[in-house]
Amino acid sequence: MSARMEEWAFPTRYDQSYLPDPDSPYWFPHRETMDPEERNAAVLVRLREVMEYASTTSSFYKDKWDAAGLEPADITSFEAFEQVPVVTKQEMRESQANHPPFGDYLCCDPSEVHHIHGTSGTTGAPTAFALGRRDWEVIADNQARILWGMGLRPGDTVFVAALFSLYLGSWGAMTAAERLRCRVLPFGAGAQGMTSRAVTWLARLKPAGFYATPSYALRLAEVAEKEKIDPREFGLKVMFFSGEPGASVPTVRKAIEDAFGATVIDCGTMAEMTPFMSASATAGTPDGMLLWQDIVWHEVCDPGTFRTVPYGGEGTPVYTHLERTSQPMIRLASNDLTRWVMEDNPCGRTYPKLPDGVYGRIDDMIHIRGENVYPTEVDNYLRGVADYGGEHQIVVRRTGSMDEMIVRAETTLPEGRRSEFEQRAGSGLQSFLGVRVTFESVDANTLERAEHKSRRVVDEREHTKR
Ligand code: 8LE
Structure with missing residues (x-):
């Protein structure tokens, strides 16, 4: 053989x-x-x-x-x-x-x-x-x-x-x-x-x-x-x-x-x-x-x-x-x-x-209010949204007894049209992930770009600190 x-x-x-x-x-x-x-x-x-x-x-x-x-x-x-x-x-x-x-x-x-x-x-x-x-x-x-x-x-x-x-x-x-x-x-x-x-x-x-x-x-x-x-x-x-x-x-x-x-x-x-x-x-x-x-x-x-x-x-x-x-x-x-x-x-x-x-890595999976979210799902969704500026950041934070997920995404739209983007991309992302998300937008080309592997998640919760 x-x-x-x-x-x-x-x-x-x-x-x-x-x-x-x-x-x-x-x-x-x-x-x-x-x-x-x-x-x-x-x-x-x-x-x-x-x-x-x-x-x-x-x-x-x-x-x-x-x-x-x-x-x-x-x-x-x-x-x-x-x-x-x-x-x-x-x-x-x-x-x-x-x-x-x-x-x-x-x-x-x-x-x-x-x-x-x-x-x-x-x-x-x-x-x-x-x-x-x-x-x-x-x-x-x-x-x-x-x-x-x-x-x-x-x-x-x-x-x-x-x-x-x-x-x-x-x-x-x-x-x-x-x-x-x-x-x-x-x-x-x-x-x-x-x-x-x-x-x-x-x-x-x-x-x-x-x-x-x-x-x-x-x-x-x-x-x-x-x-x-x-x-x-x-x-x-x-x-x-x-x-x-x-x-x-x-x-x-x-x-x-x-x-x-x-x-x-x-x-x-x-x-x-x-x-x-x-x-x-x-x-x-x-x-x-x-x-x-x-x-x-x-x-x-x-x-x-x-x-x-x-x-x-x-x-x-x-x-x-x-x-x-x-x-x-x-x-x-x-x-x-x-x-x-x-x-x-x-x-x-x-x-x-x-x-x-x-x-992705098991450690990078975000456990939030009983749901699991992979950072790659957020990436996958945002990159398909019109007027996305090319980079984003995910912040996970504990407010009182509740975990909160904040997604900060770049947009190519000018200031005056931001709220329309936030509304559209934010609610779309929320239903795509099945968890509540606080969605914010920032100017294109303002978030850091990776020269190697990207690090988009900032977990501010004490219990998940490594
Ligand atoms: C999804 C494989 C190599 C040399 O490119 C590499 O990155 O090795 P390294 O630095 O030991 O990191 C390994 C980790 O990177 C894996 O455990 C996995 O989390 C991630 N990774 C590497 N390649 C892929 C990947 N994740 N798709 C890939 N193609």
């Missing part, structure tokens, strides 16, 4: 000179289109191999599984695998505090470490990601395979417009494009005046591919328009995004498509899970994200029990590396929310799919 799966082995080493037949939509035709049951059978064997490797090379996993009374040889079914306790970010922070700098879940020799990245979070101790030299090649290969699936080809220029330094997203996109034999412009983002320079470079180079966060693409479109350049003149074909919800939020996706005239592709799991593009749309199935199950094993689980929910159900993604040897993540809990389905994909790949992408 596995002999027929192209270059399927653990530890993994891909042929660095391989490129698919130029006419093939697939990098690995068999692996991508095979009977999913047959693929799952191979994955189950691999899960045992990865667990054996991790339990013999790291005290973190050995101790964790000893405490749970299980060992790798027990994993003879996916039901058994679902009993494997999840790994949390907190555990990794503790492991790194006790075993600096990489924690006792580093499974390779420290001399193998090739890149160090890390969490960019401003709160709490940072976590270091150690990536092995061979892992980096495998990551490049896997993500080149996914970029091929998006429709990018050798010789295409790929513009990377996200933060470099600690953020793995940009480096992962860059190394993938290099492996695909593209021309990469590692432009970056975040420095003073850089967005306006990006407009100049995009207009001059006319790249085929573009990587950023979705909020940054919208900001770039605004800056281009201010400079009287139509972003369609950049001639982009494929824009792929990770880092936050957006590319699967219908009105955000449409705003990007309309501004740039390119195919919008959503991808991304977590930096720890690099190759993080293992959840990604394709040229033939451009909506939602496919779960490339032979690269990373993705489960959508009940957030209480961490058992998988049936297809059609909603839950939290749990991820397992099938090829990483440096810091393999085995059942990493994401704390995100999504829904998964198994259906025939127009591109012919036999992977499950997240039809609405990842909607």
Whole structure:
């Protein structure tokens, strides 16, 4: 069985000179289109191999599984695998505090470490990601395979417009494009005046591919328009995004498509899970994200029990590396929310799919008077409203014993026509969300734009302070 799966082995080493037949939509035709049951059978064997490797090379996993009374040889079914306790970010922070700098879940020799990245979070101790030299090649290969699936080809220029330094997203996109034999412009983002320079470079180079966060693409479109350049003149074909919800939020996706005239592709799991593009749309199935199950094993689980929910159900993604040897993540809990389905994909790949992408983090969900509101729902609604100015802020506050949600949205309308906008957008949003909202409007281009991931929620309630 596995002999027929192209270059399927653990530890993994891909042929660095391989490129698919130029006419093939697939990098690995068999692996991508095979009977999913047959693929799952191979994955189950691999899960045992990865667990054996991790339990013999790291005290973190050995101790964790000893405490749970299980060992790798027990994993003879996916039901058994679902009993494997999840790994949390907190555990990794503790492991790194006790075993600096990489924690006792580093499974390779420290001399193998090739890149160090890390969490960019401003709160709490940072976590270091150690990536092995061979892992980096495998990551490049896997993500080149996914970029091929998006429709990018050798010789295409790929513009990377996200933060470099600690953020793995940009480096992962860059190394993938290099492996695909593209021309990469590692432009970056975040420095003073850089967005306006990006407009100049995009207009001059006319790249085929573009990587950023979705909020940054919208900001770039605004800056281009201010400079009287139509972003369609950049001639982009494929824009792929990770880092936050957006590319699967219908009105955000449409705003990007309309501004740039390119195919919008959503991808991304977590930096720890690099190759993080293992959840990604394709040229033939451009909506939602496919779960490339032979690269990373993705489960959508009940957030209480961490058992998988049936297809059609909603839950939290749990991820397992099938090829990483440096810091393999085995059942990493994401704390995100999504829904998964198994259906025939127009591109012919036999992977499950997240039809609405990842909607957001469980922690970011706003609980207000017994209702749950996702910040992405507010975004989705406002972007579809006429005269919306492009940015908003959500303030959650406790007044007396009641929680109150205030939405402050930009409008392009002049002062005299504000109340009509507030009335129309405010009542529309209220019925869309099913909760009472205090709606205010402000001038366009007055709220802060994200250079990286947007932060639109200000929660002023004491009990939810983190
Ligand atoms: C909805 C995946 C990467 C490198 O782009 C990234 O952002 O990793 P990072 O910084 O570890 O953040 C991971 C979190 O970003 C996820 O847990 C999720 O909340 C969010 N995220 C990343 N990609 C997406 C996403 N949320 N859709 C996405 N495509």
